[in-house]
Amino acid sequence: MIQKVKLTYDQIMSKFQVNKPWDTIIIFVLNILLTIPVFLIVHQNTIDVNWFWHIDRILIFILIVVVIQLVLRAMRKIILISIFLYLVTLFVGTVFGGYGFKSVFEDYEYMLYFMSDNPNPQDIIISKMLPFPNKSKVLDAIEYDNPKVRSFAIMATTKHFRKSKDDFREYATIIQCFAVFKEINSRWNYVSDPKNKDYIATATESLEYLSGDCDDHSILMAACVRSIGGTPRLIHTDGHIYPEILIGTKKDFEAVNYLIKQVLFVNESKDKVVNYHIDERGQIWLNLDYTAHYPGGPFMSEEILGALTLN
Template sequence: MKDKSIDFNNKKWYSKLALPKPLDSIIIFVLNILLTIPIFIILHQNIIDPNWPFQIDRILLFTSILITLQLILRLLKTFLVLCIIGYFAFLIWGTLFGGYSLSSVYEDYRAIVYSMAEDPNPQDVIIAKLLPFPNKNKIINAIEFNNPKVRNFALLATTKHFTNIKGHNEYRQIIQCFAIFKEVRNRWNYVNDPKGREYIATASESLMHFSGDCDDHAILMSALIRAIGGTPRIIHTKEHLYPEMLIGTKADLDNIIYLIKEVLFKDESLGKEIHYHIDERGQVWLNLDYTALYPGGPFMSKEILGALTLN
């Protein structure tokens, strides 16, 4: 009698956790998607890119995670309630102690919704997170914003341009970043990489001769901007890398455009358009490519395949 009573109680305990059909299948599917996307993004950003054609490695990774989680959740369908609690416990732990947090997953899912919009204006969607950034680790290491040579040159550039500008104190750092852009733009000399090789120059190396290709320029500009507290990022297109810098939100955009066209780069931008991107969080990123005569000059390519942000 005692053993039967225990079995009965256990059965009753299991039945309380189980969900009725077909609700259990629906919740399994939704929970699988909620788990697969953040796990895929975390793994994708931390594993070595094998450079397989057509991103087959990423497709296989996503499919493997999806199938594995589906099987696990099917096996644990009696404990779906505990799985849901565990999912949110993981996110709360990340929020409190660092890591993948509630805000991270919210931003990733908001980016997905944003990318599904009919006309994101302009483009800056979840694909930048899903596709591998070429030579990511080498580029991050090359952006030596803590190097004294980089910091000192950034300071020097801020003393050579726009020092007589009065007012606009709220945009002082942005004006100083524009001074860096002007100094590097005046000196930059485009030189190809060695034949058959992708050469990644460090920021301090590029300061020696102010020469290199597009990725060398993007690395140098990102390092210099970061060295004075700005927030740069590097955009990857099909055959080009170029730097952008965060200038604020849409509320700041008109003021920045006025500074460029009427105060700082009046001649260079006369009759020209200011080019920028707005990300899924409403942040405005201004083009700083070496091909432009002024901040916000024309894009060489509008197609975004990846974005590497330096916070």
């Protein structure tokens, strides 16, 4: 009886066994298919040490290939089942809006572009910063729930990047905030404060003529960004204030970096670096200053003294 059960099992397993040399070819192809999503997960959750040519990422990729290859060779008798389960998993993700074939392709495309483009990180340590100047006045001036502010922001989203928002739905809010950035920065007129006085204009006041100094611009930008669901913050230096927008994780930044350079601000960012800050929680922020022609443009070189985040 025991021998009969064993024989039946062997017969079943033999149905899923692939003859040589096809088993080796299939194992290698399946290895690459499995390595890509595994590598993306590892890549997005490990610190980038910024080695030359991203050697650390290459070594990680090779290590994953070797490990998966050994596992697949040990499982060669059920190789067809492995392929079937892999494809079914991606198919289900594609049909029901989860992680599917398109997600794997896009993540890999974003990651490769990010590695070749080499954006420029500039870390800041929030815990060591000074109190934000005129904090209460600035917060009151950021009238993100004012109908005029929201109407202006909505107008900008209908004017810029509407198709891109539909094509990249996962980052629709950030794309709409970039539309606000484009509208404000393309029309902003810098006007100094009264002599010997730090004048803080409200968002609606600056909105009337799209004019003012750096803190007026920052307040208006922050108000508009927050009015449509973005998370802005203001950075204070010794002689300047500028706005930033929260992008999120490293994975999010890889996608946004691709969108800036290849879709939304192609001409403005051509041959230029996307600069960013990383806060103490590992979250990534991009510069939206009036001096920048694309999100993540060059920072002012002054020392950062404080930050005011609008959650």
